[in-house]
Amino acid sequence: MNLDPQDCQECDRLVSQYEAATFVQVKIHNQLDIACRLRDRALTRRLTLEAYEITARRTTAREALARHRQSAHAAVKQPDYALAAR
Numbered sequence: 613m614n615l616d617p618q619d620c621q622e623c624d625r626l627v628s629q630y631e632a633a634t635f636v637q638v639k640i641h642n643q644l645d646i647a648c649r650l651r652d653r654a655l656t657r658r659l660t661l662e663a664y665e666i667t668a669r670r671t672t673a674r675e676a677l678a679r680h681r682q683s684a685h686a687a688v689k690q691p692d693y694a695l696a697a698r
């Protein structure tokens with residue numbers, strides 16, 4: 613399978629997953645910033661844990677996308693002569 617990443621549903625799905633995690637991460641960091649300013653220790657603690665979780669989820673999503681692109685679309689970026697030489 614070496615279709616164009618532009619037409620790939622799996623790429624769309626993985627990119628959406630990554631973007632959603634990025635969005636949540638920004639939101640949590642903003643809330644964390646506010647909790648710190650308010651010196652709300654309990655909330656700061658809870659949000660810090662959430663920030664770790666979402667960072668891990670975002671990293672996993674990014675790695676899944678990279679792995680998929682490598683296996684499904686690796687040949688797309690290569691010039692024609694590289695394929696012909698095999």
Ligand SMILES: [Zn+2]
Nearest residue numbers: 620622623684
């Ligand atoms: Zn794809």
